[in-house]
Amino acid sequence: MCGTCGCGKGEVLIAGKRPQRFASSAPTRFRAVAKPSPASFKVEQVEQRLIHIERDLFAKNDALAAENRRLFATRDILALNLVSSPGSGKTTLLVRTLQLLKDKFPLAVIEGDQQTENDAERIRATGVRALQINTGKGCHLDASMIARALPQLELETGTLLFIENVGNLVCPAGFDLGEAAKVVVLSVTEGEDKPLKYPDMFRAARLMLLNKCDLLPYLNFEVELAISNARRVNPDIEIIQLSATSGAGMDEWLGWLHHASTHN
Ligand SMILES: Nc1nc2c(ncn2[C@@H]2O[C@H](COP(=O)(O)OP(=O)(O)OP(=O)(O)O)[C@@H](O)[C@H]2O)c(=O)[nH]1
Ligand SMILES: [Mg+2]
Structure with a gap:
């Protein structure tokens, strides 16, 4: 995955600062072995090394994710990892969710984007703490980024962390952050086939939020087909249909959050 898409190289900024130890990140090592000198080029050896490096990368991430998870457990923190394609409505949904919950739970948000502080600023406008991680060329958050961000948020006991x-x-x-669950947001403008095209994500998620349902009257999007596609790759996935802009379905989402926080 990341070895071929080139993510992980370059500037990772956590709250505008560059973490000191990030210079030797694994994806950079991918690149080093993917271009051996012509004299030593042996496809099988390179493939074997790539497999070892990939295992190493995931083992390190999993170990750090387990530490994050332990920390969350000691402070009774429910951490949810919101994932989706760009623009499906994650921040819009978070803003609305935080407005509805901010007098009921201690809340905090970690925002991940390649560039800009835009989403963290949108969250802070609600009065909720938010910390922006800019991944530079990286295309995902990993457990070490979360571990470095957590001390800056000073989370209190019982926090709901998005x-x-x-x-x-x-x-x-592919990257466990130590969260209790991944929540995948699919918007109705993206097409019903996304769970089949990107099965790893829908398999990894506990909940799928089908967002932008207010647009259904204007689209040829078959809700039942999208749901059956999601269940083909993950028969256990829970599904809520909602609209972050109109507010339809928000009660069900808040109910899910309440249940998850009491059964964490
Ligand atoms: N009609 C409609 N538009 C929505 C809804 N939710 C979000 N949008 C719009 O979709 C666009 C993208 O929303 P964002 O919340 O920025 O999406 P995102 O997933 O956070 O995007 P990235 O952080 O860039 O990945 C904005 O123009 C929102 O107003 C919804 O439920 N209905
Ligand atoms: Mg966003």
Whole structure:
């Protein structure tokens, strides 16, 4: 995945600052072995090394994610990882959700984007704490970024922490951040076939939010087909239809959050 798309190289900024240890990130090592000198080029050896490096990368990420998860458990924090393609409505949904919940729970948000502080600013306008991670050329958040961000948020016990991942239906599926669950947002403008085209993401998610349902009267989008496609790749996936702009379906989403926070 990331070795071929080139993510992970370059500037990673957490709240505008560059983490010191990020210079030797694994995707850069991918690149080093993907272009061996012509004299030493042996396809099988390179493939073997890539497999080892990939295992190493995921093992390190999983270990850090387990540490994040332990920290969340000690403070009774429910962390949810929101994933989707760009523009499906994650931030719009978060803003509306935070407005409805901010007097009921301690809340915090970690925003992930390649560039800009825009989404964190939209969240802060609600009065909720938000920390922006800019991944530079990276196309996903990983557990080490979250581990570095957490001390800056100073989360209190019982916080509901939303992590908005970089808009991308591929790479974020493979990276555990220590969250309780991944929530995938699919908007009705994207087409019913996305769960089949990007099955890893829909398989990894506990909940699918079908967003922008207010637009259904203007589209040829078959809700039942989208739902059956999601269940073909993940028979256990829970599904809520909503609209972050009209507010339809928000009660069901808030009910899901309440249940998840009490059964965390
Ligand atoms: N009609 C309609 N538009 C929506 C809805 N939710 C979001 N939008 C619009 O979709 C566009 C993208 O919304 P964002 O919330 O920025 O999407 P995002 O998933 O956070 O985007 P990235 O962070 O760039 O991945 C904006 O113009 C929103 O106003 C919805 O429920 N209905
Ligand atoms: Mg956003």
